[in-house]
Amino acid sequence: MLLAGCRLSETDSTTVFAVFGTEVEIQLRDTGPRQSQAAYAEVGALLQRLHRELHPWEDGALMDLNRAIAAGRTHETTPDIVELIDASRALEAATDGAFNPAIGALVNLWGFHKSSYPITDPPPAPGLVDALLARAPSTRDLEVDGLVVRSANRAVRLDFSGIAKGLAVRRVCEAIGEHDVGAAMVNAGGDVMVCSVGDRPWRVAIRAPGGGVLETIEVHRPLAIFTSGNYYRYGEFDGERYAHILDPATGRPVDEIMQATVIDPDPLLADAGATALVVAGTDRWRHIADSLEVERSMVIDAGGSVSSLDTAPESAR
Numbered sequence: 628m629l630l631a632g633c634r635l636s637e638t639d640s641t642t643v644f645a646v647f648g649t650e651v652e653i654q655l656r657d658t659g660p661r662q663s664q665a666a667y668a669e670v671g672a673l674l675q676r677l678h679r680e681l682h683p684w685e686d687g688a689l690m691d692l693n694r695a696i697a698a699g700r701t702h703e704t705t706p707d708i709v710e711l712i713d714a715s716r717a718l719e720a721a722t723d724g725a726f727n728p729a730i731g732a733l734v735n736l737w738g739f740h741k742s743s744y745p746i747t748d749p750p751p752a753p754g755l756v757d758a759l760l761a762r763a764p765s766t767r768d769l770e771v772d773g774l775v776v777r778s779a780n781r782a783v784r785l786d787f788s789g790i791a792k793g794l795a796v797r798r799v800c801e802a803i804g805e806h807d808v809g810a811a812m813v814n815a816g817g818d819v820m821v822c823s824v825g826d827r828p829w830r831v832a833i834r835a836p837g838g839g840v841l842e843t844i845e846v847h848r849p850l851a852i853f854t855s856g857n858y859y860r861y862g863e864f865d866g867e868r869y870a871h872i873l874d875p876a877t878g879r880p881v882d883e884i885m886q887a888t889v890i891d892p893d894p895l896l897a898d899a900g901a902t903a904l905v906v907a908g909t910d911r912w913r914h915i916a917d918s919l920e921v922e923r924s925m926v927i928d929a930g931g932s933v934s935s936l937d938t939a940p941e942s943a944r
């Protein structure tokens with residue numbers, strides 16, 4: 628899983644782990660080699676555990692929970708999954724259902740429970756989509772008591788791919804914070820969390836659709852910068868592309884927004900928020916960004932126009 632570890636200087640270093648279908652890069656500054664090695668070892672084990680626990684279609688804690696839900700059973704799950712359920716319920720409500728990780732069965736029906744992109748399967752029969760849609764899976768259906776979860780709706784299938792990286796980077800920063808580390812940043816395939824800052828700001832690039840850099844920002848405080856798009860992971864059949872982000876209201880892939888970036892100190896909000904803004908579409912994304920109270924959002928529509936919305940308190944800028 629450890630792809631490379633290269634020392635840049637005595638005190639600055641970087642290491643990459645392959646998890647969540649992407650590369651997660653950790654950068655440490657002003658940190659001695661022994662402290663760096665200890666931090667990297669802990670982060671590696673943490674990422675591997677989260678990867679297994681939250682995998683949407685390979686055996687692990689989330690699949691166990693989904694099987695129990697399908698069978699109508701109550702099930703004891705993990706603290707991470709409970710944290711994701713709690714956060715997701717608030718986010719589903721605040722986004723008018725645009726972010727809804729209970730639609731895992733729909734994601735699977737569209738063929739996105741696979742690791743090789745693009746997907747080349749034909750889209751599902753409309754009747755199958757509508758049948759799942761009619762069962763209205765929602766995180767509202769879940770009852771949580773400590774670690775014990777049950778669902779009033781057997782059609783719920785949890786797929787946390789739209790928020791799991793947010794939890795992962797939060798956990799990575801927490802783990803790094805336990806070590807004697809000067810400054811740290813995590814980059815999960817273009818989704819970034821600045822954990823801590825030393826005497827130099829971090830420079831974070833926001834990717835542009837199709838490659839390149841849309842904007843580079845200087846970050847002076849702990850902050851998450853997450854981007855979702857419909858151009859990188861998609862299906863293609865008969866020359867038609869379909870996105871891996873679905874509108875839970877229609878059960879079908881979205882197409883109005885090519886890419887959305889959310890910047891906020893809370894990485895779960897930034898991750899889920901970026902997915903939600905892609906779903907919200909050109910008419911609704913500002914409203915959803917407002918109701919989520921994210922600091923800043925940037926959206927690129929299907930025609931390539933860039934718009935941004937700044938809702939940060941003056942003090943945070």
Ligand code: ADP
Pocket residue numbers: 725726727728734739786787788789790792854855856860871872873874875898901902906
């Ligand atoms: P990325 O894969 O680029 O990190 P996202 O964070 O936007 O993208 O997550 C997209 C994933 O979230 C999809 O692959 C799917 O598993 C899941 N998903 C799709 N539509 C939704 C939705 N409306 N709400 C929550 N999760 C979704």
Ligand code: MG
Pocket residue numbers: 788789790853855897898899900901902
């Ligand atoms: Mg997301």
